[in-house]
Structure formats: C-alpha cells, structure tokens
Amino acid sequence: MRTALVIGTGLIGTSAALALASRGVTVHLADHDQAQARTAAALGAGTDEPPEGVVDLCVVAVPPAHVAAQLADAMRAGTARAYLDVASVKGGPRRELEALGLDLTSYIGTHPMSGRERSGPLAATADLFEGRPWVLTPTRDTDTEVLNIALELVALCRAVPVVMDADAHDRAVALVSHMPHLVSTMVAARLENAEESAVRLCGQGIRDVTRIAGSDPQMWIDILSANPGPVADLLSAVAGDLEETVRSLRSLQSADDAKRHEGAEGVEAMLRRGNAGQARVPGKHGAAPAAYEIVAVLISDQPGELARIFADAGAAGVNVEDVRIEHATGQQAGFVQLMVQPAAAPKLAASLRERGWAMRQ
Template sequence: MGTGLIGTSVALALSARGVTTHLIDRNPENVRIAAALGAGTAAPPGGPVDLAVVAVPPSDVARTVAEYQKRELARAYTDVASVKAAPYAQCAELGCDLTTLVGGHPMAGGERSGPLDARADLFTDRPWVFTPAVETSENTLNVALELASLCGAVPVVLDADDHDRAVALVSHLPHLLASLTGARLLDGEEYALRLAGRGMRDAVRTAGGDAGLWADILASNASAVGAVLAELSADLGRAAHALDRLAHGGPEQRGDAYEELTGLLRRGSEGRDRIAPSLGGGAGSYVWLSVAVDGPDRRAEHLLADVSTSRVGLERMVLPDESVHPDGPVGLLVARETAWPLSEALRDRGWAVQRGTAGAGPVPADGAGIAAGPARHAAAM
C-alpha cells in the first residue's frame, strides 16, 4: 500500500526475486507507473497474502493497517514509516491485531518520492530496522526479516523509542537543517547564488523532498527531534556569540571567542569521524567499486579524470600493489547513494565496474550481501 519511492522499490526488489507482488495505492496513476516498471500487478490478490508492506506516511499507518486487517488482506503486516512509536500506539488504540504487526523502517531513500525514482537495489546493504513489540508473533517477525533479506538489506532489531531517537539524530535533523539552509537561499542575491558550489548543494540536497510528507514525519517524531534540535540550537547560540565577539570584541574577547569557535568545529570533526568509513570495514552507507585498469587508456589517472567529470566525491581510493599485480583493479569507496550513478557513468565511458559492500574490501563480487529466501506472496501498499 503506497507506490511511492519506497513502496515501489520494495515491490521491484521482491518481483525481481520471484515474489508475486500486488500494488495498492489511492493514486491509480502511481499504480500504473509502478506496474509498468515491473514492480508487480495492479490486480487484487485472490486471498490473504503472506505479507502486506504498508508504505504510507506515519500518520496514515494505523488507519491503513486497521482497514486492511478488517479485509483480511494479509497474514502479516509491516510498515516502512520513519517513525515507529506513535504509529504503533495508534494501531493499539484502533484495536489492530498486534500479533500480526511489526514496525519496520528501511534506512534508504532519495530526494524525490514518486515511483519513477524507485530502484530494485535501493535497499542493498542498507540497514532495515524492525521494532517488534511483546505482542508481535514469531512468524510475523520472521516474515519481515525475510522481506529485508529478499531486498538485500541488513536487518536491525531495535526498541521503537530507541529507533525514534536514533533517526531524529541521523535522519530527521539533517533533513530539517537542509530545508532551513535552503530557505536562506530565497533571500540570497543573484550573484551569491551563482557562486554556490558543491558544499552548498550537498547541504541542501535533501531539501527537495516532499514538504507535506516531511512535516508528517517531523510531527510524528516531534519529541525526539525537538530534543536534539534544542541541543543543536544551544551550539548555534554559542557559535553566534563567538562570532559576535570576534567581530566586535576587544583582543582578549576575540582570543577566547576564537578558541570557543575552534572547539565547536573540532567537535564536529570528531563526530563526523564516528560515521566515516574505514578501509577495514565500515557502515552500509558506503560501497566499494572495483574498476579494472589494464591498458594504456585505462590508467588510474584516466579513471580519476572520469570520476571528476561525474562530479562524485570519493571517500577512499586503493591502488593496486605494483609489486604483486600492477594491472589489478582500483578500489573506489563512495557514498552508497552515489554508487549506482557513478557505476553507470564509468561504464558508459568503457570502464569495467564491480560493486560490493564497504566491509568487503575493494575487489568484491557483484551481489555481495544479498541472501536468498523462498518465494513469497506479498502486497506492496
């Protein structure tokens, strides 16, 4: 239920693994587009399916689950909303069968929310959080875990409140900051906007998301987002005060202010290091691309030139050991959301590219990390 970016991507991944997938959406045009992409069928199922995937905004989850449980659409239900505690509490208030329900949240997405931007590999190597409650049956959780496996994701089990605090920090706050930063551009002079480079574009990248959907998300997780925003506001206040003293204070004030500003920036660098990838292993946010360099026109410097043309930043680069295998592949570590477009761009320029997980090393086999499971019958809603 819901054939936007996430719902259609789930359906594409399941259909690619041989799962009979039914598409349901209040917008018939979205269903037609998703079906045309090969995500499944618009025909209703003839009986209860194994799993219903509820891909609707957080405030619509409980109503949707209640409605389709009454219709006996499925034997198990999970959602993909980025808030977990509030929708579950609302399901309980509506009298939903909680034994057949488990909250879920795949940690993947994009700037746009429609089915045209859906991809079957959207969840590959990405965390997929599940928040089972005491009422959740073992079968319901197992079917949901199989869903994540079929989509190539990495299952993570968390308490609902722990999940909501985590995504407030690593997902909801960054989106809010991107939107607020983007709003500052409305008042910018035209000459200033022409100077905007990659730093600003990266900072506002996610601001293009659906404003209504994100207002729903933030409202549903208001307490957790508000708490981390208050902490950030305190740091912003300290930074503003330091800058004011640097601009208008005496020599002693400027010295203290400079130290405080440096401390704030240093803490930012230290925080960034906690999520930065490492060569020996890393978060699912990063992907190794292994690129063959085996000819005079396929040298590392030529590869770097083509990467630069693609306007994709590299996190790491590993050159082949010239004493062992001088013509071996070059390993490129990139943010997961840029791996697919960079791979396609390099292939268009004649490079042979393979992809693997951040922890698999620079020469992984294609499809690493995807676990197979028996065929299932699902409804992507």
Template sequence: MAVSELRTVAVVGTGLIGTSVALALAEQGVTTHLIDRDRSAARAAAARGAGTTETPRAPVDLAVLAVPPGSVAAVLEEQQKAGLARAYTDVASVKRPPQADMEARGCDLASFVGGHPMAGRERSGPLAGRADLFGGRPWVLTPGPATEQLALGRVLELVRRCGGVPVVLSPEEHDRAVALVSHLPHLLASLMAARLRDDEALAVRLAGQGLRDVTRIAAGDAALWTDILATNAPAVAELLADLAGDLEAVLRALRAMASTDPVTARSHPAAAELSALLARGNEGHARIPGKHGGTSVTYSSVRVLLRDRAGELARVLADASGTGANIEDIRLDHATDGNTGFVELLVTGESADALTAGLRRHGWPVHA
C-alpha cells in the same frame, strides 16, 4: 508453509521505498501486488517490473504498508478489515505515535511488526525506486508483546530478501535514534538550502561539493517530511533545542571576534571556544560507521579536470582502474563555465599517490 516463507506480498504505497521493496522481491520471483490510491503511481511501478496492479484473490503472506507515519494506523485498520494479508509490516520512519493510534483503533497487533529500513534517496516516487536500495543497510524492527512468531518470521524473511540487516528496538528507542541520525539532519539541510532561495545568483554559481553535500537531502518530498517531523515532533524538538544552544555559543563567539581587528581575532578567547565546538564535530564525525558498518576510514581525494565531451568520465575511470587503486566513491562537480568540471575520486591514503601518478601519465590534469 514454513513460518518465514514468502510467496505473495502486497505493497501498499508505491513511492520510493514501496517500489524499492517491490523491485527487490519481484527480482526473486515473489508475486508482488501493488496497491496505491494514486493509480498512476502503481502503474508506473508495475511498468518498471515491480509487480502487478491486479488485486490479490486470496490473503497474501505479507503486506508492506509504505505510507507516511501519520497514515500507517488508518491503512492497517483498513487492510486488516479487508483481509489483505496474514501478516503486516510498515516502513514508516516514526514508530511510537502510529502504534498508539493502532492500539486506539483496536487493530490486530498480533499480525503486525513495525519496521523501518534505514535507507533512502533525495528523490521520491516510483521512478526513483531501486532493487538494491537496502543492501547492507540497518532495517529496524519493533515487535511488540502481542506479536506472533509467524508475523515476525515473515518480516525477517522480507528483510533478508531485500538485503537489509535486522535491528530490533523498542518504538521509543527507534524514534529517539532516528530523530538524531535522520530527521534533524534533513531539517538542517532544508534550512541551509532555504538560504539559497533568494540570495544573489553569483553566490549560488560559486557552489562547490561542500554545499552540495550539506544540502543534498533537502530535495526530499516536503509533504512527506512535514508528516515525519510532525509525528516525531517531541524527539526532534529536544535535539533542536540542544543544537540551538550550540548555535547561540557560535554566534556569541563570532560576534566577539568581529568586534576586534582580524589579526587579534584569532587569539581572542572566543576563538578557543569556537575551536572546541569544531573539535566536538570532528569527534562526532569519527563515530559514524564506515563501509558495511565497520570502522570509519579517512579517504584521500584525487580531483581530475574533465572537459565537457562524450565519454570523458568513462575514459578517466578506465585509466584509473589500470593504476590498481581501490576507488571507494566518486563525486562530480560541475564548473560554472559549463565547459569543464571535476570528478573527485576518493581512495584510501596509500592508493592516492599511485592513482595520481598513473592518471598524470595518461595526460589527465590532476589536483591531488
């Protein structure tokens, strides 16, 4: 058998990521075995076509450990002793602490390659899995000095079959990076969403797309995220301390401006400090890669008022396609009256005018 060939895979853990991996492999004819202590989760994944819940009769080519970071080492030890696979990888979002635990347990690290696909959803569980979840997304691999070529080759083949883009990092580099781009954002989204829990219902009813964007990922599994944050606590704490310094600066600036009347507040020295902090945010946002990892592109928004009736969204999209505009993203914003809402179409700047004019010709109420 070729080093990178995958005919049989076992996925241990059938949550969002595990089920998505299994769906991607099963679509390509890979025999995929689903293993989960929660048998109902494994059966739900199997019912979606992600694989079989039958126990493999011989070691599989590769086992994917789709369990929380704090459980990776124990599950690896367990499955290696059971002879589940010839090679192993994981998909946990923290790398160094689990690896240290593997070393302490005496796990076979020659057959193991740490992995982390940088993809996810705000939903969890097997019903949220998607075969295309990893398409074009970075998939970090953290092979160690002891890693054998056979194991690395099979994990690279896994990434290829799932549509991911392999990125090799050390465990330490990975943990620092994901603390910034994943763990801290989730924590902040949750803290912001928590402000809504006990606030007046009127304020929540006024929520628009901005609040939805900021808090979307706060819907993630709280127990899983507690495990992630606890496992990567040093890196997240360091970043949070830096952020706390910026929040203190904002607070001082706002309190200084609040002590003056609204007219003079705009020319207060504290306003310049606040503006500088916001400008830093503009600069940071501009560094986020755009579509397929390319340069970030600024899109124009065309908002269309929709009535609450069947087929309304399909009709506006059909009319939009006739304008020749390249729609990059679609967002839905429900109105508080329950009878109307907005669909926001994001397009490149040169397409916005044509899209707006074309939709208005079809009688759509457009807010460009």
C-alpha cells in the same frame, strides 16, 4: 513468501514491490491513487488487481499519519498472514493500533533506512535497499512466523536487518535524519534571496550541505508531524550551539584582545566538537571510518570519461574506496576526487599522469 500486497505505491512501496517481483514473489499493488498503482504495475512491480485470497505479507507503505488506519483495515479484513509498515516513525503507529484494540501478534513495525530526494513510483528502483539498514521493531507479542517473514522481506530486498525498540528508533532517526534535513533546509533557505553573484560561487561544500533540501515538502510534513518531539528537542540543542557560536563570532569582532581570544577559543571548541561527531559516522560497509587520501583528477564533461578513469585506476591495481565529483563553475569540466588508501595514493597519481590525466596538486 509467495504472495504479497503492497499498499502505497510511492518510492518505498514500489521499490520494495520491484525487489520482491524480481525474486519471484507475486505482488499485488494498491493505492488510493489508481493511476499511481497502474504506473507501478507498468514498471514491473506487480499487478494492480486485488489478491483473490489471503497473501503471505501485507506491506503498508503510506505516510505515517495514515499507517494505523490502513493497517487496521487490512487486519480486520484478514488480508494477510503477516503485516508490516515501512513508515519512518515507529512508536506512534503502534500506539494507535493498540488503542484500536487490534491483535498485534501478526504485526511488526519496520523502517528501511533508504530513500532519494525524489518521490513516487517513477523514482523507485529494485536495488534501493541493497546494503542499507532495515530496522525491525518486534515486541514480546510479535509472532515468530511474522518476524521471520519480515526478515525474509529484508533478505529479498538485500538490506541489512537491525532490531531496535520502537521509541529508541524514533529518537535515533530524529538525530540522523529528521533534524539534519531541517538544518539542511534552513541553510538552503539562505540562498533563496541571495544575490546571483554570491550563488554563482557555490562549491561542493554548499552542494553537500543542501543536497537533501530538495526533497518533497509534503512528504516531510508527514514525517515531521509523526515525530515532532524528538526533532524539536534536538533543534533546541542546535539552537543553543548556534547562540554560543554567534557570541564567539561577535567577540572576534571586538577591539579587545582578550575578547577576541575568548571568541577564537569558542569557535575552535565548536569546530573540534564537529570533528569528534563526524568521526563517529560509520565508514565503508559500516566499519569504523577510515582516513583516505584524495587523488583529484581533472575530467571533461563527456560520455565515457568516468568509465575511462575508473578503468585506468583499476589498471594501476588501486581500489577506489569512494568517489566525489566537484563540478567547475561555467566550464564543461570538473575534478573527480578518488579516495584511496594513503599508501596507494602516490602510485595511483603517478599511473594516471602517465596515462595523460591532469592532476590537481
């Protein structure tokens, strides 16, 4: 791949363009908002000048509702040898293109499973897709050369290719992305009019649950409008679980011992189902989830403190598998939770104490 045209210079389009440009591909940028395309170009994502001839690849990175129209215009103009989109839904756009009577041998639907709470070119990074799954949805009609170009794009972005059926992909992202976003949003909405004294008690749990609720509403309207059926089906199932849990909690309020026992069993059953589901979330590098031991270290909110603690962990000969930061309320400090293999936890804790770090017991 020597040349590419990226149509749509938001977070995903600009990030892909940055990755391609950094690896020697000549990238042309187009957007209905010329100022946004110029911003992406100024960031080093390519040039906002149109290509002079046919490019190797046209990447359409616009909201799902506009994908088919943009692809149709580009294909009818003979813009590229291969065409793909990066929308978060796959079945709908392909059916729209089929209805327009286009030859789809040069097209493949794709979806990089990566993003951020922020949108727009200024949020883009060349390493956004690194190590992340990038779904490809070829059909029997997809030309082999087109599939190879798409695979080259994935490789240049240092992502991991995953081949799926388009409709299976849409059901999957409804489960692991779209429905969780709405649930996170509904939990966050409970905080909107809550008393300030209650909100000040927010800890890491509520931060984890509501983190993705800070995303751009308009972007999510576009996404959900393209995949409403599967998301509604999942939310309906969640609503059934909520109703059952509410009944169990009401039973726990009862003066009747039998009802309280029944309520406790109902709540426990739901919690155990949650345990079982959470255990299926892939762990590090996509492997089976591992049980790590947490070594919690008190850290001040000052430059260089994180680097120092990681250096001290390295000096102890312990590999930190994952890390989280729990911020203290009203203090310029917090706890760094270093997740390590269980056998390494005592060694790491002892070494950090020797180096002057305060540990949470």
